[in-house]
Amino acid sequence: MASYHGNLLYYFLCLLFFVCVSNGQSSFKPKGIILPVIKDSSTLQYVTQINQRTPFVPVKLSIHLGGQTLWVDCEQGYVSSTYRSAICGSPECKIAKPNICENCTDNPPRPGCNLNACFNTPENPFINTLYSGGEIAVDALSIQSTDGVNPGPVLKVPNFIFTCVPSFLAEGLASGVKGTAGLGRNDIALPSQLARVFGFPRKFAICLSSSTSSRGVVILGDGPYIMMPNIDISKNLIYTPLLINKVGTGYVPYLNEPSSEYFIGVKAINISGKAVPINKKLLAIDKNGFGGTKISTGKPYTVMQTSIYNAVSKAFAEALANVPKVPPVAPFGTCYSSKRIGSTVVGPAVPSIDLILQTQRVLWRIFGANSMVQVNKDVICLGIVDGGASPMTSIVIGGHQIEDNLLQFDIPNSRLGFSSSLLFSQTTCANFNFTSRA
Template sequence: MAPLLHYLLVLLSFSSLVLASPPPQANFKPNKLVLQVHKDIPFLVNLKGKFLWANCDQQYLTSTYHAPYCHSTQCSKANSHTCHTCPYTARPGELAQDELFILSTQGSNPGPIARVPQFLFTCAPSFLLQKGLPKNVRGVIGLGHAPISVPTQLASHFGFQPKFALCLTSSTRSNGVIFFGDGPYYMHPGIDISRPLSYTPLTVSQKGEYYIQVSSIKVNNKLVPLDTSLLSSKQHGLGGAMISTTTPYTILEHSIFTTVTQFFSKELSGVPQTKPVAPFGVFPNIDLVLHTQNVIWRIFGANLMVQAHPGVTCLGFVDGGSHPKASIVIGAYQLEDNLLQFDLAKSRLELSSSLKSRRTNCANFNFTSSP
C-alpha cells in the first residue's frame, strides 16, 4: 500500500498565521469562498470535526485574540465547558475567538480576501495535536454539521447556504480545493465541475460522521452477490457508507471485502488486455449503487488501484474485520479528483465521480492568480 494520506490546508489563516496578508475589502460579502488543500501541510481536514483547532502554544502572536467567558453567547453557541472564568492570561485548551481571513472566488481564479472578525475555534495545546496526527500539524479544520464548524460559521457570517464542496487532488505537487457556498465551481480554463452532479441523501451520526446509503455493489457492471443486510445493518453505525478524509483507503466489513475482492479477481481475469489510456487501465470498475439504482458512485482507474511497489498494483480497498465502525468507510484515496458537495441545509450529498473522465481534475483551480 502507498503511505498514509493526510489532506491538510494551505491557506486557512488567522491574523496570527499570515501576518502580511492584504487587508480585506470593507463590507465585502462574497457568496463563495475557497481554500487550498494539499497533502501533508499544516491543517488536517476532518469531515466529522465540530470546530477548528489551532495550536496556540507556538508562533501564535496576535492582538485580536479573545477568550470568551463562561455563560457568554459564544460559549453557549459552542456548547463549551472550557471558557474563561476570570480575567487572566489566555491559556491553551479553551474556546477562543479571533479574526479569520479567507479567499473568495471569481470563476476559476481567487477573488478578494474576505474577513470574519469574530471566528470561534479551539485554542489547543501542542500535545493534543500530536496524538495520532502527522508531524508538524498545526491544527485540525472541522467540516462537521455543528454550530461552530467552519462551514456553519462561514455560511452564517456571509449569509449563504451551509454548503461546502470537497475536491482533493491526487497530486503531491498541486493543490486541491474546498469551496464554501453554492456552485457553480469552476476549474481552469472555465470548466464548471458542479454540473452535472448526482445526489443522494446525507445522514449525520451522533458522533458527527457523514453517511450515505449503499443498496448494492457492482463490479464491471455486474451485481456482486452480497448479503445486502450487511449494507443496511446499523450494528456498526448508521448502515451504508461513512465518508472519511482521515481514513486513507476504503474499508469494507470482512465478509463484504472477501466477496467483493473475489468477484473483482474473477472479472479481472476476463478483461481483454488492451493498451491502457492514462489514467484508465484494464481494470474493471466498482460501482456503489446508492439510494436508487439510477444513482451510482463509480470508482475506477486511478481511484481504484494503488501501486504498492514498482510493478505491483493492488486494489485500493482494506479488510476492516468483522467489527468496523461502519460496514463501508469510503477513504481519502477514493475521494481524490471527485467533487463532493455537502449540502447541510437539504441533508444531501452531490457527487461527480471522477473528474478525469471530463478531462479535468481537482488541481485545476488557478491559485497562481493574484486576488
C-alpha cells in the same frame, strides 16, 4: 428600504456572533471562500493553510471532512493580541454547544487555560484520539474569497470560533501541521460558521488532487465550480441524500448528539455490473449508530467491514481473472503486476466498482484511477483495506477514492452532489484557478 433592512440584519448578526467581515470594503459579499489543499506525501493527509491571530501567522491544518471544529495546538508558541477565551454563557459558547464549563487555574492565564471557560471534545482522526478539555476560543482569521471561477479579495474574520488544544493532540499530523480544519455539519465547523458570517449558502465542495505536487481545493459556499479549461463541474453532478447518523461517531460517540460526519445510503455494490453478495444489514445504520457508509478524509483508503471486504476483493479478482495476482503489499490484500494491466483515460484498465445508491440508476462509479494504488514501480493493488469484523461504520470511503472527484455537501438539504472522475471531462482537481483572472 430593503438595503436598510439587509444592513440591519448584518449588524445584528455581527453583534450576536461577534463575527463581522473586515476587508477594507464593508459592502463586499463573497460568493464563496477557497482553501487550497495539498496532499502530504508522507502521511497522505490533505493539508491546507490559513492565516490566524494578530499579527497573522500562517497555520497549516489537515482537512477533517467530518470534524466538529477547527482546532489548533495552543501549547507551543501561540501568541496573539486578539485571542479571547469563550466565557460560559457567551454567544460563542452557546453556538459551540460545549461539554462543560470550568476553571483552568494556571497563573497567568494563557491560551487554552482560562477561568470560567467552556470546553468541547475535538478529535484527531489520524491517531484515533480525542480530548475532552479543548478550550473554545475566538481569534482573527484571514481567508481567500472566490466567485467560483477566480480568486477574490482576502477577507478577515475578526472573531472566528475555534478550539485551543494541547500539543499531544497534534501527534500524527503531517510535518508542520498544527491542527485540523473541521468541515462537519455542526455549527462551529467551517462550512456553517463561514456561511453565517458571509451570508452564502451552507454548502461546500471538496476536490482533492491525486498529486502531491499540485493543489486541490475546498470551496465553501455555492457553485459554480469551474475547472480550467473553463469546465463547469456543477452542471453535471449526480445527487444522493446525505443521511444523519443519530448517534455520535468517529471517536466521540458518547456525546449524545448526532454525528457531524457525512453518511450516504449505499444499497449494494456491483463490480463490472455484477452484484457483489454482501450482508445488506451492514449497509444500514442501526439504532446504536453502527453500520452504514460514510465519507472521510481521516482514512487514506476505503475501509470495509471484513465480510464486505472479502466479498468485494473476491468479486474484483474474479472480474480480473485474466491477470494473475502477486503477493500482497500491506495494507492491501489484492495486488497485481503493473506490467499486466493496461491504462485508460480514467486510470488502470480494471473492472469498475459501482456503489449503488437510492436506485440502480443512481450510482457512484469508481474507476481504476480511484480503485487502484501504485505501491511500487512493479506492483499495483486494490486500494481497499480490511476494517475488521465489528467496526462502528461498515464502509468508510477514504481519501484516495475521492481524489479528482468533486463532491458538494449541501448541509441544509442533506444532499451530496458528486461528479465521478473528472478525468472523463479532461480535467482534474488541480485545475482550479488560484492565481489570476480568467
